[in-house]
Amino acid sequence: MHGPDVSWYIALAGLLFATGAVGVLVRRSPLIILLSVEIMLNGANLALIAFARHLGNEQGQVFAIAVMAVAASEVVVGLGLIVAMGRRNVELDVDKLRTLRG
Amino acid sequence: MAGAAWVCLLTPLAAVLVITLAGERLSRRGAGYLSTASTMVSFAAAIVAFVIMLGESSDARIHGTTAYTWLSAGPYSFGLSLLTDQLSVMMMLIVAGVGSLIVAYSVGYMEGEDEERRYFAYMSLFVFSMLLLVQSGNLLLLLAGWGMVGLSSYLLIGFHQERPSAIAAAKKAFVMNAFGDATMALALFLLIQHTGRLDFAGVFASSPTHGTVANLIALGLLGGAVAKSAQIPLHTWLPDAMEGPTPVSALIHAATMVTAGVYLICRCHPLFEYAPKVQDVAAGLGAVTLLMAGLIALVQVDIKRVIAYSTMSQIGYMFVGVGVGAYPAAMFHLMTHAFFKALLFLAAGIVIHALAGEQDIRRMGGLGRVMPFTRTVFWIGALALAGMPFFSGFFSKDAIVGATMTRGWYGYCLFAACVLGALLTGLYTFRLVFLVFHGERSEFAREHLHVPESGREGPFSMLWTVAVLALLSLIGGWLQWTQLWHPLTDWLDPVAAPTADPSDTQEWIATVSALVAGLAGIGLAWAAYVKRSVRIPKPVALFEKKFYWDELYDAVFYRPADLISRGLGRFFEQPVIGGSIGDVRDGFRAGAGEVARVQNGLVRAYVLALASGVAVLAVVFLTNR
Numbered sequence: 001m002h003g004p005d006v007s008w009y010i011a012l013a014g015l016l017f018a019t020g021a022v023g024v025l026v027r028r029s030p031l032i033i034l035l036s037v038e039i040m041l042n043g044a045n046l047a048l049i050a051f052a053r054h055l056g057n058e059q060g061q062v063f064a065i066a067v068m069a070v071a072a073s074e075v076v077v078g079l080g081l082i083v084a085m086g087r088r089n090v091e092l093d094v095d096k097l098r099t100l101r102g
Numbered sequence: 103m104a105g106a107a108w109v110c111l112l113t114p115l116a117a118v119l120v121i122t123l124a125g126e127r128l129s130r131r132g133a134g135y136l137s138t139a140s141t142m143v144s145f146a147a148a149i150v151a152f153v154i155m156l157g158e159s160s161d162a163r164i165h166g167t168t169a170y171t172w173l174s175a176g177p178y179s180f181g182l183s184l185l186t187d188q189l190s191v192m193m194m195l196i197v198a199g200v201g202s203l204i205v206a207y208s209v210g211y212m213e214g215e216d217e218e219r220r221y222f223a224y225m226s227l228f229v230f231s232m233l234l235l236v237q238s239g240n241l242l243l244l245l246a247g248w249g250m251v252g253l254s255s256y257l258l259i260g261f262h263q264e265r266p267s268a269i270a271a272a273k274k275a276f277v278m279n280a281f282g283d284a285t286m287a288l289a290l291f292l293l294i295q296h297t298g299r300l301d302f303a304g305v306f307a308s309s310p311t312h313g314t315v316a317n318l319i320a321l322g323l324l325g326g327a328v329a330k331s332a333q334i335p336l337h338t339w340l341p342d343a344m345e346g347p348t349p350v351s352a353l354i355h356a357a358t359m360v361t362a363g364v365y366l367i368c369r370c371h372p373l374f375e376y377a378p379k380v381q382d383v384a385a386g387l388g389a390v391t392l393l394m395a396g397l398i399a400l401v402q403v404d405i406k407r408v409i410a411y412s413t414m415s416q417i418g419y420m421f422v423g424v425g426v427g428a429y430p431a432a433m434f435h436l437m438t439h440a441f442f443k444a445l446l447f448l449a450a451g452i453v454i455h456a457l458a459g460e461q462d463i464r465r466m467g468g469l470g471r472v473m474p475f476t477r478t479v480f481w482i483g484a485l486a487l488a489g490m491p492f493f494s495g496f497f498s499k500d501a502i503v504g505a506t507m508t509r510g511w512y513g514y515c516l517f518a519a520c521v522l523g524a525l526l527t528g529l530y531t532f533r534l535v536f537l538v539f540h541g542e543r544s545e546f547a548r549e550h551l552h553v554p555e556s557g558r559e560g561p562f563s564m565l566w567t568v569a570v571l572a573l574l575s576l577i578g579g580w581l582q583w584t585q586l587w588h589p590l591t592d593w594l595d596p597v598a599a600p601t602a603d604p605s606d607t608q609e610w611i612a613t614v615s616a617l618v619a620g621l622a623g624i625g626l627a628w629a630a631y632v633k634r635s636v637r638i639p640k641p642v643a644l645f646e647k648k649f650y651w652d653e654l655y656d657a658v659f660y661r662p663a664d665l666i667s668r669g670l671g672r673f674f675e676q677p678v679i680g681g682s683i684g685d686v687r688d689g690f691r692a693g694a695g696e697v698a699r700v701q702n703g704l705v706r707a708y709v710l711a712l713a714s715g716v717a718v719l720a721v722v723f724l725t726n727r
Contacts, residue, residue: 024709033705098703
């Protein structure tokens with residue numbers, strides 16, 4: 001097997017995931033939050049594929065494809081919501097969008 | 103054989119499904135014809151089974167067939183199995199045969215009613231349930247059929263759901279029958295506990311043969327039989343059940359379902375023979391019922407109720423028969439009773455139909471001249487019911503009366519009750535005949551009786567079925583004349599051998615005394631209602647109030663329950679539950695307000711909570727590997 005050891009991939013995946021998580025936590029624009037969620041998902045995908053390669057089976061790859069499909073649908077819904085908000089001139093700030101508070 | 107049995111059972115069920123699922127796509131008439139056809143197919147299958155059996159030797163006639171294991175729990179398992187033997191094939195023939203005639207009659211009778219489809223779906227459901235009851239190969243399946251006939255009876259009594267009285271009658275029938283179902287279920291529990299099985303042969307072989315358990319089992323089964331067959335003390339639902347359409351009364355509350363109790367006792371006769379005291383109780387209840395119902399029938403004014411009380415009375419005879427061990431005689435009477443009682447009900451139905459729904463015999467009278475056909479068939483039914491020579495009731499009732507004399511002093515008490523009952527039967531039956539068909543035509547009848555231009559007294563489907571039943575009531579009894587020939591007893595011998603064996607002298611004494619009593623009853627009715635030489639006494643209040651059974655149950659069960667629930671409502675519900683509910687509500691509201699603050703609407707706060715949760719879990723998993 002060529003290339004770097006699996007731990008490097010996992011480290012990179014962890015880094016990506018943490019970057020995304022920080023983005024979700026600190027940014028207030030829903031657009032950026034969606035982007036950050038994508039980064040988190042890709043971090044997870046990387047880990048899945050790295051393990052799949054390490055263990056020599058294809059289950060991780062199948063899982064990653066499923067994650068991509070889910071990510072795509074999630075982006076469609078999320079962007080749709082953001083466009084709808086933009087059309088109604090709602091301010092794009094998740095801290096202001098709190099009509100669901102108890 | 104197995105095929106015939108399954109076809110017989112399942113065809114009516116298929117008709118139910120088709121009528122229910124097709125809905126509006128099936129015309130009202132179509133539903134009636136489909137229901138009739140399915141019952142006739144059942145009857146044909148029953149005939150096939152019977153013919154196959156005729157070709158076999160008498161000990162090879164018991165056939166079991168199991169579709170699959172229905173229920174298994176631990177060491178017990180019960181199959182969805184049918185038993186086709188001499189007894190059940192006889193019941194199949196009666197149920198499907200009389201059933202198809204009555205369903206065919208309904209096509210004419212229900213013409214123009216709303217919701218005929220529902221009626222025919224219920225009728226087919228009833229035929230299916232009844233066949234399930236008589237064909238089942240174990241007691242559990244029998245109990246299922248038992249409950250389902252109760253259900254279809256409930257649905258059909260309450261068919262006119264816009265009438266409050268019909269709804270009340272349906273509920274009453276269901277509750278009373280549920281009581282019987284419960285005692286039967288208890289008996290089955292005991293059987294499972296002591297034998298571990300419920301198939302008939304196995305139960306009879308390994309059930310306890312004496313002692314308390316045997317008594318309790320027989321008592322539980324008797325409870326079910328008494329409730330279903332409307333015997334005292336669980337009889338009060340049957341007269342009220344006349345709220346249903348007349349063909350329903352004929353099929354369910356005269357010819358088939360109410361006789362299921364007799365079938366049950368015949369089917370389980372070994373269990374009753376293990377408990378002779380309980381068998382005596384069955385005979386005693388039958389004797390009391392036949393007298394009491396006969397007395398009540400004397401003063402009723404509703405044509406259907408008179409026939410309903412006479413049904414109770416005749417089933418009383420059958421109970422006396424099974425109680426003294428004369429199973430073939432009881433089954434024989436069950437068969438002839440199915441013919442002539444269905445005939446009487448259907449003939450009464452023609453009268454009610456022609457009088458636009460009127461059932462009060464005080465407003466009838468002199469109908470015989472305009473409805474000669476109905477008068478003739480009603481006479482045949484009445485003569486058969488009163489046990490006049492060579493009509494079907496004569497042969498079967500006398501066999502039961504004769505068998506009572508084999509039981510010592512107790513038997514002679516039963517004998518006296520039966521003979522007195524024969525007198526009452528003649529009296530109330532011919533009171534009905536004379537009041538309805540003879541004498542002056544009443545004001546009401548003159549105004550309301552419509553005989554159509556064609557001169558026919560009703561739709562064709564109502565007339566030919568009644569004619570067939572009249573023929574059966576005329577000749578059905580010749581099947582067996584116990585003293586001279588007895589093919590039915592021989593046929594049933596392997597499954598329900600009688601334990602009473604009256605001598606020929608006893609049989610002849612019974613025949614003569616029942617005949618004399620019946621003739622005396624008819625003569626009395628003639629003197630009172632035609633010749634009017636005997637003054638008709640004022641109706642006794644005790645009879646008019648039906649021996650105060652309804653009032654008794656009202657006082658013993660309804661009133662205390664009502665009082666207790668009122669008391670609980672007043673002293674527990676209002677102060678305790680009603681008083682605390684406000685505080686409970688306030689507490690929940692305050693608590694919910696506090697918890698709701700967590701839900702602050704800030705997406706990032708939620709994400710933070712999520713992330714910290716995951717972080718905590720990660721630490722926990724990493725440190726505890």
